[in-house]
Amino acid sequence: MKDQFLLTPDITFLNHGSFGACPKVVFENYRYWQLEFEKEPVYFIQKRLNDLLRHSRQMLGDFVGCEANDLFFTPNPSTAINTVMRSMKLEPGDEILSTNLEYGAMDRMWNFYCRKNGTRYVQQPIELPLTSKEHFLEQFWKGYSERTKVVFISHITSSTALILPVQEIVEKARSLGLITIVDGAHVPGHIDLNITALDCDYYTGAVHKWLLSPKGCSFLYARKEVQDGLDPLIVSWGYDSDFPGESRFIDYHEYNGTRDFSPYLTVPELFEFREANNWVEQTAASKALIREWYPKFCELLNTQPICPVTEEFLGQMCSIPVNTPDEFKLKDTLYDRFGIQIPVTKHGDKNWIRLSLQPYNTIDDIQTFYQALQQLKEEGELLIT
Numbered sequence: 001m002k003d004q005f006l007l008t009p010d011i012t013f014l015n016h017g018s019f020g021a022c023p024k025v026v027f028e029n030y031r032y033w034q035l036e037f038e039k040e041p042v043y044f045i046q047k048r049l050n051d052l053l054r055h056s057r058q059m060l061g062d063f064v065g066c067e068a069n070d071l072f073f074t075p076n077p078s079t080a081i082n083t084v085m086r087s088m089k090l091e092p093g094d095e096i097l098s099t100n101l102e103y104g105a106m107d108r109m110w111n112f113y114c115r116k117n118g119t120r121y122v123q124q125p126i127e128l129p130l131t132s133k134e135h136f137l138e139q140f141w142k143g144y145s146e147r148t149k150v151v152f153i154s155h156i157t158s159s160t161a162l163i164l165p166v167q168e169i170v171e172k173a174r175s176l177g178l179i180t181i182v183d184g185a186h187v188p189g190h191i192d193l194n195i196t197a198l199d200c201d202y203y204t205g206a207v208h209k210w211l212l213s214p215k216g217c218s219f220l221y222a223r224k225e226v227q228d229g230l231d232p233l234i235v236s237w238g239y240d241s242d243f244p245g246e247s248r249f250i251d252y253h254e255y256n257g258t259r260d261f262s263p264y265l266t267v268p269e270l271f272e273f274r275e276a277n278n279w280v281e282q283t284a285a286s287k288a289l290i291r292e293w294y295p296k297f298c299e300l301l302n303t304q305p306i307c308p309v310t311e312e313f314l315g316q317m318c319s320i321p322v323n324t325p326d327e328f329k330l331k332d333t334l335y336d337r338f339g340i341q342i343p344v345t346k347h348g349d350k351n352w353i354r355l356s357l358q359p360y361n362t363i364d365d366i367q368t369f370y371q372a373l374q375q376l377k378e379e380g381e382l383l384i385t
């Protein structure tokens, strides 16, 4: 499969999770749309763009389980969640309940909001390893108080690569009357998703990670009941529109000035790629490899998986706790000496190596990584086991 991607062949690429990787045919389609735009920009924007975006939104909505007009495209999940944050009207002392496992950019965003508004971002500590879904839920809800107004939670966490029980969290949060915001950056194309069934207020997902679009394609979903309260992050032509479309929500949010819309227009092509390459079956094999190798890597580094090694908690990624004096050096060494691209991150007081597997990865890639760790372990400087 690697031939079908643009990835350089001389690097063992085990980091799909950070920014995704785009198949050649999807990237060609992206360039095609860029050219179409440049050939006749005025006609493209005025006569073609709306229908093309609607078609992409329809396909994406069908895939993630919501109506086409309940989501709009954003360049990335940060833009999506910033849109929600900028419309949030909390009182000083109110609390946003989250975990200590969230993505750093989102933590920064909520810290920004709280400093400006006198609210509290409660990052409930989650003790690892998780032993069960109930174990997580019990720890999470300990952070609830009578001032909690919002729940913000990752569907799949970043450094720790854990699938969290968002269905149960949203259900309880809604029964408590809380606003529910789910960061599903890693979810579309990775694990099954039905946003309508999940019934949260807001959901963001990246298309350019596991759903294979070129960079700059994500979305924000908002439940119908909250759409009127969501201000556009960028106020543009869709506000008080001269030519209102079928949805005020889409008018407000989708067009925010002149820019390249091409990543959004590749959605039909990427579904074709998935179909033509039996992507669901192929990624099921990648998931099985994660479950097979996660315990082996942990054993090699004298550590433990941070969750039960099951489909409930793991998709195409796993995070191996690693004891190293210098996470940056370990990452650079894996790249410079062994040609392995894999993230080594510090989150809280722990370091993690996060392994991602896509169908373009082979057993050889996994073995290359295993042998590199084995060698570093023998050398005893970067890995303390």
Ligand SMILES: Cc1ncc(COP(=O)(O)O)c(C=O)c1O
Residues within 6 Å of the ligand: 017, 018, 076, 077, 078, 079, 102, 103, 105, 106, 154, 156, 157, 158, 159, 183, 185, 186
């Ligand atoms: C949980 C989570 N949220 C969001 C993002 C990405 O957000 P952005 O592309 O806006 O930086 C990531 C990226 O890895 C992530 O893991």
